[in-house]
Amino acid sequence: MHFLRRLLYMMLVIVGVSMLMFVLVRVIPGDPIAKALGQGADAASIKKMRDQMGLDQPIYIQYFRYIEGITRGQLGMSLVEYRDTAEIIKDKFPATLELILASMTLAVILAIPLGVVSALKRNSLTDHFNTLISLIGVSFPQFWSGLMVQLFFGYILAFLPITGRISGPPPMAITQFFLIDSLLTLNFPAFWDALVHLAAPAFVLSLAPLANITRLIRANMIDEMSKDYINVSKATGMPQAVISFKYMLRNAFSPAMTMIGFMIPLQMGTAFVVEQVFAWPGIARFGAEAITTNDFNGAVGVTLVISVAVVVTNFIVDELYGVLDPRIKLRR
Amino acid sequence: MNDENEKIQVRKEGITRGLIKLSRNRLSLIGASFLLAAILLALLAPWIAPYPEDAGGAVHFERQLKPPSFSYLLGTDESGRDILSRLLYGARISLALAVVVLTIAFFVGVPLGICAGYYGGKVDQVIMRIADVFSSIPAIVLALAVSVALSPNLINSMIAIGFVWWRSFCRLAYGETLSIKQENFILSSKSLGASDLHIMFREILPNMSSTLLVKLTLDAGFAILVGTSISFLGAGASPPTAEWGLMVAYGRHYLPYAWWPSLFPGLAIFATVLSFNLLGDGLRDFFGVEVE
Amino acid sequence: MSQDLIVEVRSLSVDFETIDGALKVIREVDFRVREGEVVGIVGETGCGKSVTAKVFLGILPTPPARIRSGEVYFLGRNLLTIPPPERELLKQKIAYIPQDPTGSLNPVFSIGALMIDMIVWRMSGQSLGVYLRKKRSPLIIAQAENHAVEVLAKLYIPDPRSILRKYPMELSGGMKQRVLLAMALSGQPKILIADEPTTALDATTQKRTLHLIREKMEEEKLAGLYITHNLGVARTFCHRTYVMYGGTVVESGKTAELLDTPFHPYTKGLVDSIPRLSGRPFSGIDGQIPDYLNPPPGCRFHPRCPARMPVCGQEAPSMVQVGGERRVACWLFREQT
Numbered sequence: 001m002h003f004l005r006r007l008l009y010m011m012l013v014i015v016g017v018s019m020l021m022f023v024l025v026r027v028i029p030g031d032p033i034a035k036a037l038g039q040g041a042d043a044a045s046i047k048k049m050r051d052q053m054g055l056d057q058p059i060y061i062q063y064f065r066y067i068e069g070i071t072r073g074q075l076g077m078s079l080v081e082y083r084d085t086a087e088i089i090k091d092k093f094p095a096t097l098e099l100i101l102a103s104m105t106l107a108v109i110l111a112i113p114l115g116v117v118s119a120l121k122r123n124s125l126t127d128h129f130n131t132l133i134s135l136i137g138v139s140f141p142q143f144w145s146g147l148m149v150q151l152f153f154g155y156i157l158a159f160l161p162i163t164g165r166i167s168g169p170p171p172m173a174i175t176q177f178f179l180i181d182s183l184l185t186l187n188f189p190a191f192w193d194a195l196v197h198l199a200a201p202a203f204v205l206s207l208a209p210l211a212n213i214t215r216l217i218r219a220n221m222i223d224e225m226s227k228d229y230i231n232v233s234k235a236t237g238m239p240q241a242v243i244s245f246k247y248m249l250r251n252a253f254s255p256a257m258t259m260i261g262f263m264i265p266l267q268m269g270t271a272f273v274v275e276q277v278f279a280w281p282g283i284a285r286f287g288a289e290a291i292t293t294n295d296f297n298g299a300v301g302v303t304l305v306i307s308v309a310v311v312v313t314n315f316i317v318d319e320l321y322g323v324l325d326p327r328i329k330l331r332r
Numbered sequence: 333m334n335d336e337n338e339k340i341q342v343r344k345e346g347i348t349r350g351l352i353k354l355s356r357n358r359l360s361l362i363g364a365s366f367l368l369a370a371i372l373l374a375l376l377a378p379w380i381a382p383y384p385e386d387a388g389g390a391v392h393f394e395r396q397l398k399p400p401s402f403s404y405l406l407g408t409d410e411s412g413r414d415i416l417s418r419l420l421y422g423a424r425i426s427l428a429l430a431v432v433v434l435t436i437a438f439f440v441g442v443p444l445g446i447c448a449g450y451y452g453g454k455v456d457q458v459i460m461r462i463a464d465v466f467s468s469i470p471a472i473v474l475a476l477a478v479s480v481a482l483s484p485n486l487i488n489s490m491i492a493i494g495f496v497w498w499r500s501f502c503r504l505a506y507g508e509t510l511s512i513k514q515e516n517f518i519l520s521s522k523s524l525g526a527s528d529l530h531i532m533f534r535e536i537l538p539n540m541s542s543t544l545l546v547k548l549t550l551d552a553g554f555a556i557l558v559g560t561s562i563s564f565l566g567a568g569a570s571p572p573t574a575e576w577g578l579m580v581a582y583g584r585h586y587l588p589y590a591w592w593p594s595l596f597p598g599l600a601i602f603a604t605v606l607s608f609n610l611l612g613d614g615l616r617d618f619f620g621v622e623v624e
Numbered sequence: 625m626s627q628d629l630i631v632e633v634r635s636l637s638v639d640f641e642t643i644d645g646a647l648k649v650i651r652e653v654d655f656r657v658r659e660g661e662v663v664g665i666v667g668e669t670g671c672g673k674s675v676t677a678k679v680f681l682g683i684l685p686t687p688p689a690r691i692r693s694g695e696v697y698f699l700g701r702n703l704l705t706i707p708p709p710e711r712e713l714l715k716q717k718i719a720y721i722p723q724d725p726t727g728s729l730n731p732v733f734s735i736g737a738l739m740i741d742m743i744v745w746r747m748s749g750q751s752l753g754v755y756l757r758k759k760r761s762p763l764i765i766a767q768a769e770n771h772a773v774e775v776l777a778k779l780y781i782p783d784p785r786s787i788l789r790k791y792p793m794e795l796s797g798g799m800k801q802r803v804l805l806a807m808a809l810s811g812q813p814k815i816l817i818a819d820e821p822t823t824a825l826d827a828t829t830q831k832r833t834l835h836l837i838r839e840k841m842e843e844e845k846l847a848g849l850y851i852t853h854n855l856g857v858a859r860t861f862c863h864r865t866y867v868m869y870g871g872t873v874v875e876s877g878k879t880a881e882l883l884d885t886p887f888h889p890y891t892k893g894l895v896d897s898i899p900r901l902s903g904r905p906f907s908g909i910d911g912q913i914p915d916y917l918n919p920p921p922g923c924r925f926h927p928r929c930p931a932r933m934p935v936c937g938q939e940a941p942s943m944v945q946v947g948g949e950r951r952v953a954c955w956l957f958r959e960q961t
Contacts, residue, residue, distance in 0.1 A: 009461075016465035024481045122687065132359060135613060139606035141557055143564045144580055144598030147587065155588040226685065228727035235681040235817075236808065237715030238745060240708070241752055246741075250732050269470025273561050277584075291476045292484070292566050299477060307468040314468075 003319070010315050017307040018300070022063055025296035066300075075304070076297030080290055085301035089283055093305070094176030095165055096275065096282030100267045102179075102198050103205035108260065111210050112253075115217025116244055122222065130214065137211025142270050146204045146277035153200055160200050163279035166193050201278040205270060209263045216259055220252035227251075261317030265310035360614020366607040374423035386413035387421035389572040397590045407592035410582060411572070415593060418574035419600050425575050426604065429490050429559045430552040436494025437501045437551075442544070444498070445505025446532050450513060460506065466499040471558050479567040486575065489568035493558050497551070504547055508540040515539075542619040546612055553608030560601050576601050629697075630815055630847050631657040631680070636694030638675060640916070641687070647916035649675055650871045651924075653694070654943065657815065662841065662848035664862030664879060666855060666894075670913050672871040673851045677819055680849075681720055682711065699814065709750050716746055719808030719816040719846070721837075723823055725800035729792035735803055736788030739772040739810065740765060746811055775810040776803070779836065798829035802836065809840060815847040822857075834861070855898060859883055864949065867891050870914040870924035873943065877950035887952045889929045923955070931956060 057065075069076060075085035118130040154162035161167060171182035171190040178194035181187075224230060225248065233243050268284065275285035283302055290298030378384055382405075386392075392412030400407040406415040448459035466474065471493075478492035512518065513536060521531055560577030562568040569575035571582065576597040583593030633655050640647040650672045657663045665673045678684040680696055682703065696703045698714055706714075722728050730738060744764060748755035758764045769788065776784035779802050792800060801821065808816060818837065822830040838861065841848055850862055858865050859879055866876040867888065875888040886892045893909035911928035914920055920927050926936035935955050943951045944959040 012461065013464050013468055016461070017468055020465060021469075021477065024477050128359075135359075135609045136606060139553065139557075139602055139609050141560055141564075141577070141580075141598055141601045141605070143561055143577070144594070144601060147580065147584060147594055147598070151588055151591060228722055228724060229730040231678075231681070231683040232720060232722060232728050232804070233730075234683050235715065235720040236718060236742065236811070237712045238742065239712055239750075239752060239755075242741065242745070242755075247730050247733075251730070254732075265468075266470060269472040272470075272472050272476070273564060276565065287473065288476065288565050291473075291480050294480065299480075303469060303473055303477065306470065306473060310468045310470070 006315065006318070010311050013311055014304075014308055017311075018067075018304050019063070021300045021303045022066065023059070025291075025294070025299045026059060026062070075301035078290065078298035078301070079295040080286065080293060080298050085297050088286060088298070089301060089305050092281055092283040092286055095280060096268070096271055096284050098177045098179065099198065099201055099205065099275070099280060099282060100264060100271060102202040103267060104209060104260065104264060106202055107206040107209040107213055110206075111213035111217055112249070114210075114214045115252075116221055116249060118214065118218040119221030119225065120244060127218075130218070134211040134215045137207045140207055142204060142208075143273040143277055145207065146201070146274050149200050149204050150277065161197050162200055165197050165281055166190070167197070168193050170194075201274050201280055204278075205267060205274050208270065209260070209267065212263065213256060213260060216256045217249075217252055220255060221248055224248040224252050258317050258320065261313060261320065264313050268306050268309065357614045357617060359610050360617075363607040363610025363614065366603065367611060370423055370604055370607065371427060373420055374427050377417075377420040377424055381414075381417035381420045383414040383417045384421075386417045387574045397586060397593070399590075400592055406596045407590075409579065409593040410586060410590075413572075413574075415579075415596055418579060419576070419596060421574040422576040422579065422597060422600065423604070425486065425569070425573070426556045426559065426601070429493070430555050432490040433494045433497055433555040433559070434548055434552060436491065437497035438544075438548070440494075441498035441501030441503075442505045442537070445502040446509050446536060448502070449506045449509025450528070450532050450536065456506075459502070463499045463502045463506075466496065467503070469496075471496050472561055475558055475562055476565060476567050479562055484567040484570070486563075486569040486573060489559060489562045493555060493562070496558075497555065500551070501544075501547070504543065505540065508543055509536055512536050512539050542615075546615045546619060549608055549615055550612035553605035553612070556601065556605055556608075628659040629656055630659055630699060631655075631849065632695075632697040633676070633680065634695045634697075636676065636679060636696065637692040638672075638679060638684070638694075639690045639692055641690060642917075645917050646690075648871065648919055649689075649916055650679075651919075651940075652942075653868070653871075653873050655866050655873065655876070657847050657849055659814075659847055660845050661864065662850060662862045664850045664852060664858040664865040665868060666852055666858050666865055667868035668853055668894075668913065671868045673868050674819055675871075676868070677817055677849065677851050681718065681817060682715070713750055716811050717814045719811070719813035721801065721804050721808055721816070721818050721821045723820045725797055725804055725821075725825075728804055729800060731792050734789055734791055735795075736769065736772065739775075739788065739807055740768045742807060742810065743768040743771050771810070775806045778809075779806045779840070781806065797825050798833060801825065801829075801833050805833075805837065805840065809844065809846075812844075813846065815849060816841060817849045817851075819851045820853070855883060855894065867894070870919065871916065872924055872940075873953065874925065875950075875952045875954075876943070877948070881948075881950065887946065887950070887957060888925075888954050889931050889956075890925050923953075 066076060073086055075089070077083065078085045078088055081088055114130055114133075118127045121127050150162040153160040166178060168190065170178060171187045171194075172185050174181045174184055179191065179198070182191035182194055221244075230243060230247060233247060234240075238247075271282065271284035272288050274280070275282045276288055279285070283305065286298065287302035287306070289295075290302055373380070377387075381387065383390075390411075390413060392408075394412065395404070395408050396410055396412040398404055398408045398412075404414050404416070406419065409415055409418070444459050444463075448456045469477075474496045475489070475492045478495050479489040482488040482492060509532075518531060518535060521535055526535075559568065560575070560580070563575050563577035564581045566581070569578045571578065579597035580594050580601075583590070583595075583597070587594060633653060636650055636653040637648075638650040640649050653672070653676055655663065655665070655676075665676065667673050675684065675689075679691065680698070680703070684691075691704065694704075699717065701710070701714060703711055703714065729735070741759075744758050745755055747764070747768075748758055772788060773784045776787060781787055781799070781802055787795075787799075787803070795803065816837070821837070822833055825833060834857065840846070848862075850858070852858055862879045864877065865879040865882055866873050867882070867890065868874065869890045875882065875886070875891045882891065883895055886895050890909070897909065909928060914924050914927075920937070922938050922940050923929070923932075923936045924940070926932045929936065933955055941953045941955050943953045944957060945951050946957050946959070
């Protein structure tokens with residue numbers, strides 16, 4: 001029952017987002033159609049296009065037509081690529097998803113040891129250093145750190161490619177995730193190719209979450225250290241390694257899980273600049289272009305999809321939290 | 333009488349101990365001093381910049397893309413303009429952006445959040461649902477869209493970001509109000525007949541001041557990050573304005589050979605945001621509040 | 625150190641570092657436990673008895689605590705100076721039941737998981753590699769499980785095999801305490817350290833648990849260190865008792881003697897404070913526990929002592945033997961052989 005209510009609420013939010021974006025992108029000065037068709041377009045073809053896209057109708061009619069289009073799986077034609085936005089998104093979304101998932105995985109893998117060590121060596125030099133690193137990690141302007149990484153790894157060290165998703169032919173499309181597809185088809189050269197292309201942008205994108213997750217794990221581990229059950233294990237001679245990495249970490253990590261879930265939507269925003277810098281063919285780069293060139297269908301479409309992703313992710317994480325911590329479930 | 337003195341005594345002790353704690357946190361002191369220096373430099377820019385005319389549209393093709401040297405401490409950009417001078421002026425812009433954004437966000441978000449938390453019911457639902465709608469669009473995306481909608485320029489990008497930012501202040505104020513309004517002194521004020529406005533703004537608001545202060549400090553940094561990102565993507569300041577993000581965007585074309593036009597503005601952004609974070613983190617420890 | 629001494633603590637002093645300065649929580653504490661003997665440490669809240677036990681168990685968080693001086697011998701080895709692997713091995717011979725059973729079992733693991741970890745670790749000779757390998761062998765796990773069931777059954781826990789599958793939050797307080805006791809006893813320990821183990825339980829469960837602990841200790845001929853503020857429990861349970869005040873030991877001796885004829889003014893005050901059914905006026909002890917930041921010079925009890933003398937505020941008395949097993953730290957008494 002409660003579940004249904006939240007589901008309904010989720011949909012309400014999505015509808016709200018669609019309305020907001022819809023109005024927003026139509027409030028622009030200047031004529032985007034004229035701009036899109038270029039210098040040589042004459043008034044007639046401009047008018048024809050406007051009619052085709054229904055732009056001269058009152059806004060609520062435009063909105064209903066848009067919603068109607070969605071039910072048919074269409075998000076309106078994009079002025080950037082001259083095909084339906086839904087198609088464009090279908091093509092580009094896996095790239096962004098792969099990037100975000102890779103960055104979060106990297107962040108978690110690095111954050112766990114950093115956080116645990118930091119907590120165990122509290123107030124030592126290592127700890128202060130790690131805290132500093134955490135604060136540094138969230139202070140980078142990602143477009144700049146992207147450029148610096150490109151400079152360093154791409155030019156100075158010259159061992160990572162710095163643009164694009166893959167240099168050679170992509171693996172056969174099963175999931176659209178290059179890493180998975182290449183493994184599934186045993187296409188190891190493609191796997192390596194995709195991996196090295198993923199490395200730099202995923203690293204840049206992982207810096208901020210890495211910083212935050214490390215702090216989170218550190219804080220939780222420190223809480224754990226004063227727990228009675230840890231004392232009991234220590235007092236009776238269980239080895240520190242087991243205590244830290246099994247008993248403490250298990251409890252320290254689950255609250256972090258939900259935070260991690262909430263970070264994924266935030267990463268979508270950061271992806272807008274990272275994809276730009278690394279020429280990553282994802283929806284974030286497309287979205288940035290769509291918005292700045294007044295491609296309203298493209299802009300609304302991308303924003304809608306992103307918000308849906310955000311809302312759905314938050315919803316899932318909320319539900320998951322209830323599962324992981326039974327006390328939450330009981331309180332509801 | 334003695335109670336008053338005791339209270340003052342206890343408060344003084346508390347503040348002294350807090351200050352000791354803060355000063356032991358060397359990192360936040362570093363952050364605070366850097367910020368102070370940055371603000372000072374920004375204010376004095378017109379007088380201390382070596383080439384103040386370069387901050388605007390001056391063009392000196394004869395000295396374009398010169399590496400850092402004695403006459404041009406940080407080198408020159410693609411139009412021959414001194415990067416150091418432009419950085420100083422850029423500081424004015426970014427700091428101004430932080431002020432504008434936070435002012436809008438604060439004065440829109442906080443009252444709405446307090447109202448939502450205080451009145452509850454329909455007011456709560458409506459306000460918080462709108463906040464939720466705004467929250468499900470990542471900051472950069474929405475700010476980008478709004479900025480473009482308003483026709484992209486620097487001022488509009490500031491307004492756009494402020495438009496986006498109100499939601500987190502609203503959320504924070506809402507949460508704080510919910511917990512504060514349970515307190516006994518609120519209930520007693522109510523029973524004494526205090527007006528709603530009085531309770532909300534003279535009793536509830538002061539109690540969240542430390543949390544709000546920490547958030548303002550931390551968010552100043554993040555607002556600058558978003559602002560420079562928007563300019564980088566082309567929806568904010570336009571050339572020849574000496575805005576940090578824009579400088580990086582233009583310098584990008586000359587990488588890897590001329591690294592200084594992109595490196596230094598980005599470094600400035602990084603240092604400024606880091607200082608805000610260091611200071612905010614220190615304040616967070618000092619006040620013992622929990623703000624993310 | 626004589627043969628049958630299991631525990632010997634000498635001149636233990638511990639500080640707690642805070643922003644305002646160092647709290648001198650424990651000063652020059654000495655005590656010993658012999659094989660098969662149950663020793664009690666009594667005192668009011670804040671007197672340092674728990675801290676003492678925690679130092680012995682090695683669970684004192686060492687920032688902010690700092691061990692200034694002293695030696696802590698267990699089975700002949702100084703726990704403070706030996707390397708961690710040796711320490712962990714020795715600690716397997718220590719059984720510990722803490723005050724509050726609720727927080728003492730890791731909530732995300734089943735009882736079985738916790739017990740099996742302990743049992744398998746003991747079979748692994750201090751080697752992490754061996755431990756990890758054994759954990760993957762179903763044969764060893766089954767053995768460990770059986771051992772766990774045995775141990776639980778010895779404590780009269782009904783249907784032990786199903787308890788293994790339960791999570792701590794599914795058990796009652798008394799049951800948790802029994803499980804903790806079972807876990808503690810499972811490794812054939814030499815000493816049981818109990819830190820006010822029944823205060824968190826209701827009265828009837830308290831009694832039952834105490835009986836159980838006593839029974840098991842007698843069965844296994846276990847030595848014991850019992851921390852409590854309850855003099856009655858000390859009398860029932862402990863052969864010898866140490867009385868602590870303000871971080872120092874003020875008196876020690878055979879429990880019955882100590883409580884019947886207390887020597888130290890503080891012990892007297894404590895004993896007198898026990899409400900009696902025979903309607904005698906109820907007396908307490910004036911004053912408050914000392915400020916550990918700036919403890920009173922000399923004897924820490926002297927500001928509250930009805931029998932104080934000038935020397936008490938100048939020099940701290942050391943423990944002197946006053947006949948048989950009795951020792952007192954008070955200027956009112958002199959060494960008697």
